[in-house]
Amino acid sequence: MKYLLIILGLLFCNIKSFAQTETEQVNNAVLQIKNKVIEWRRHFHQFPELSNREFNTSKKVAEHLKNLGLEVRTGIAKTGVVGILKGGKPGPVVALRADMDALPVTERNNLPYKSTVTTTFNGQNTGVMHACGHDAHTAMLMGAAEVLSKLKASVPGTVVFIFQPAEEGAPEGEEGGASLMVKEGVMDNPKVDVVFGMHIESDIPAGDLEYKEGAFMASADLFKIKVKGKSSHGSQPWLGVDPIYVSAQIINAFQGIVSRNSDLTKAPVVITVAAIHSGLRFNIIPEEAEMLGTVRNLDKDIRIKVLEELKAIAEGIAKLHHATAEVTIENKTLVTYNTPQLVKKMLPSLEKAAGKNNVRSRTWVTGAEDFSFYGEKAPAFFFYIGGMSATIKSEQAAPHHTPDFIIDDSKLDVGVKALCQLVFDYSKVK
Secondary structure (H helix, E strand, O other): HHHHHHHHHHHHHHHHHHHHHHHHHHHHHHHHHHHHHHHHHHHHHHOOOOOOHHHHEEEEEEEHHOOOOOOOEEEEEHHHEEEEEOOOOEEEEEEEEEOOOOOOOOOOOOOOOOOOOOEEEEOOEEOOEEOOHHHHHHHHHHHHHHOOOOOOOOOEEEEEEEEEOOOOOOOOOOHEEEEEEEEHHOEEEEEEEEEEEEEEEEEHHHHHEEEEEEEEEEEEEEOOOOOOOOOOOOOOOOEOOOOOHHHHHHHHHHHHHHHHOOOOOOEEEEEEEEEEEEOOOEEHHHHHOEEEEEEEEEEHHHHHHHHHHHHHHHHHHHHHOOEEEEEEEEEEEEOOEOOOOHHHHHHHHHHHHOOOOHEEEOOOOOOOOOOOHHHOOEEEEEEEEEEEOOOOOOHHOOOOOOOOOOOHHHHHHHHHHHHHHHHHHHHHOO
């Protein structure tokens, strides 16, 4: 009996040692490529490309994956790239996703790798900038692909690396993004069992990880409202129907949906009219006005009700003032939902990557992410990684999608570790 206990003790120690060695292998492999990941990120930052136009970005990604010996598929959802790694051990199919596209924003940062790329977007000249951190996402997933390829013999199951275009939305008249990737089968061949993704944030300390169970990021529905009235001279509004005045009443009424008609104790709602176009001259009441905006929700049932009320209010107020309103609503993202049981099981993986004191729960976010479409096909876990320099406070960090957006890329290795650790650990807890 004494010898049996000794043998069991040795077996336990060996198992524990193996687990530690596995994590150490990941950490050591990540350390070897840390500088390479930063170089990739800065290259993509200097040479950004807009949605569905990520030609050079996807080419660089595909070449990297091919050099690693992965099965590589290109041209998915126009410029998307998928790499498939078959591990040396049996196990599940785990998908890891990064987005590649930049934004029509002119950079104001004084960086040696600052973007000077310009283009024409919606008829206007503009700069092109990675003002949301997708350059970091792409670089970190490339890093994870390299590390897991080196450790292939120990990798359980199959890893699907999804490099997605057009997260910011396809150009008008085109399809794109996660919904098109899903439509073209990235979650089905091979059949994905679980999907993970992350987003760098400019107001979270570099290398820290934040997450939320359940509803995490909002759905986004884009609306276009054309209010049609009757033109008249500016001095005689009673002879016409002023679409600008009617639009103003509609805009004001929309906020009543939020403040009076939505149960905000269940989930927040945000309605934003971000553009309004009408008229050509100071003394001519125009015939038409057009409004563009978004509705953001964190609850499926509330979303349906809000969209119904938005349409009814626009049409009703227009009719009240003898005008008409054409309402078009287009869904861009669903609610990004983190499967609660999956989150609980995988938290130790994040803690291994970042340190237990650097991983924390947070509240939900009214920003949107098309990662949500992958979550319709498999259990999903999407989390944040910090990119804020230690020299500033969170309230000083420039928001995403702005010319001054900047991240500290010194802790991108934490993101690479997290992705790799999730792959190794999921097979043990699923």
